[in-house]
Amino acid sequence: MVVETMTIEVAQASAVGFKAIGAGLAVGLTGMGTGLAQFGIGAAAVGATAENKEMFGLALLFTVIPETIVIFGLVVALLLLF
Amino acid sequence: MSSVSTTGPAPYIYSSTRMRVRKMKLIRHEEYMRMLNMSLPEITRSIEETEYKAEIDELSSSFSGLDLIEVALTWNLAKEFQNVLGIMPGVIKNFTASYLQHWDIYNVLTILRGKTQGVRAGKIKEVLIPAGSLDRVVLDRLLAEDSPERIVEALSSWSLYPVLEREFPAAMEKGTFGDLENELFKEFYRYVLKQTKSGVKGGKPFRDYLKLEIDLLNIKTVIRLYKGNAHVDVRNLMVEGGGFSVDELARLAASESMNEILEGIKKRYPEGPINELMEKADQSMPLHEMENALTKVMLDQMDRISRRYPFSICPTLVYLKRKRYEVANLRAIARGKESGLPGETIAEFLVV
Numbered sequence: 001m002v003v004e005t006m007t008i009e010v011a012q013a014s015a016v017g018f019k020a021i022g023a024g025l026a027v028g029l030t031g032m033g034t035g036l037a038q039f040g041i042g043a044a045a046v047g048a049t050a051e052n053k054e055m056f057g058l059a060l061l062f063t064v065i066p067e068t069i070v071i072f073g074l075v076v077a078l079l080l081l082f
Numbered sequence: 083m084s085s086v087s088t089t090g091p092a093p094y095i096y097s098s099t100r101m102r103v104r105k106m107k108l109i110r111h112e113e114y115m116r117m118l119n120m121s122l123p124e125i126t127r128s129i130e131e132t133e134y135k136a137e138i139d140e141l142s143s144s145f146s147g148l149d150l151i152e153v154a155l156t157w158n159l160a161k162e163f164q165n166v167l168g169i170m171p172g173v174i175k176n177f178t179a180s181y182l183q184h185w186d187i188y189n190v191l192t193i194l195r196g197k198t199q200g201v202r203a204g205k206i207k208e209v210l211i212p213a214g215s216l217d218r219v220v221l222d223r224l225l226a227e228d229s230p231e232r233i234v235e236a237l238s239s240w241s242l243y244p245v246l247e248r249e250f251p252a253a254m255e256k257g258t259f260g261d262l263e264n265e266l267f268k269e270f271y272r273y274v275l276k277q278t279k280s281g282v283k284g285g286k287p288f289r290d291y292l293k294l295e296i297d298l299l300n301i302k303t304v305i306r307l308y309k310g311n312a313h314v315d316v317r318n319l320m321v322e323g324g325g326f327s328v329d330e331l332a333r334l335a336a337s338e339s340m341n342e343i344l345e346g347i348k349k350r351y352p353e354g355p356i357n358e359l360m361e362k363a364d365q366s367m368p369l370h371e372m373e374n375a376l377t378k379v380m381l382d383q384m385d386r387i388s389r390r391y392p393f394s395i396c397p398t399l400v401y402l403k404r405k406r407y408e409v410a411n412l413r414a415i416a417r418g419k420e421s422g423l424p425g426e427t428i429a430e431f432l433v434v
Contacts, residue, residue, distance in 0.1 A: 047099030
């Protein structure tokens with residue numbers, strides 16, 4: 001029976017790979033979260049702006065608030081990678 | 083528009099928000115009260131400052147005084163309803179369109195009544211509200227026909243034509259269109275109730291609301307018949323589909339006193355705003371006050387449902403109803419002022 005042992009190089013390469021997967025998941029999943037949050041706000045914002053042009057600034061502000069979620073994800077991803 | 087998504091919750095959120103903003107722009111109670119102290123030209127100017135500006139400006143060269151207000155309100159109502167229909171996406175559009183069909187009934191009957199009484203086509207056109215499936219072009223074509231029979235023939239593609247065709251000969255024989263109107267509305271409610279099951283979001287709560295609307299319509303008829311001392315068979319006058327069965331309504335209508343009718347209604351609605359109204363109401367309450375109070379209850383109930391289901395078909399329908407009553411209120415104020423009625427009397431007729 002042959003027992004495979006992991007060399008230091010392989011372990012290091014795996015760690016980098018898992019970090020990359022983690023970073024990808026952090027950005028990807030938070031991006032989906034942001035999208036889910038934004039679609040409702042976005043639909044309402046477009047509706048409100050169509051009726052009242054003055055609402056545009058406020059509507060835009062509300063629409064971008066869920067962006068914070070994906071920014072947190074991005075920060076986590078950057079911390080993981082660097 | 084085919085690329086726009088018409089499924090999922092986004093269309094409901096979009097349309098509900100638009101309708102909510104529009105509802106906020108409707109004339110408020112204080113403004114009505116201020117209008118009651120104004121003269122007719124002042125009221126016209128005041129209306130011009132609101133959503134009716136375009137119509138007043140456009141029509142001010144051809145009309146004046148009460149006519150100007152009347153025609154501007156009618157035009158605005160039709161334009162607004164068509165506009166709402168235009169911005170509704172997907173399944174909401176179909177549902178809104180079927181709900182707006184009651185304007186078709188109103189228009190067809192107005193034309194038939196006008197034509198049988200020899201009113202000029204131009205005069206009839208002023209009061210038509212082309213907000214349903216029969217648009218201006220179709221209505222113009224109907225107005226150009228000479229006889230009521232030809233008008234009915236021209237409506238062969240209308241969804242309510244089978245009822246119209248069935249009831250029209252009897253109506254012509256009798257010379258009144260009351261029964262025909264009843265039958266058309268019965269069919270309309272049957273159709274809309276069926277539509278609420280078509281998968282539209284908010285269909286279920288809306289069905290409950292429709293039941294209430296039908297109930298209140300029937301209650302109003304019963305009370306009107308009682309107050310008018312009319313002893314007729316009420317079964318044909320009642321709309322089916324509400325909380326009361328036709329038999330129950332017939333029993334209510336056969337009541338000896340007003341209190342008996344109120345008790346019967348209270349039994350069906352042991353709590354809530356209708357019960358409260360029935361508690362307050364008594365023999366002496368005038369008919370118009372009672373009717374107004376019932377309408378207010380209906381609108382409040384609809385508001386409640388639309389708050390409970392904020393992203394459904396309900397906010398759209400609430401707006402359509404409120405807009406209709408806004409126009410009715412403005413018309414009541416304008417007409418009341420023209421006839422020299424005091425402000426307090428006009429206020430009793432407003433639904434605010």
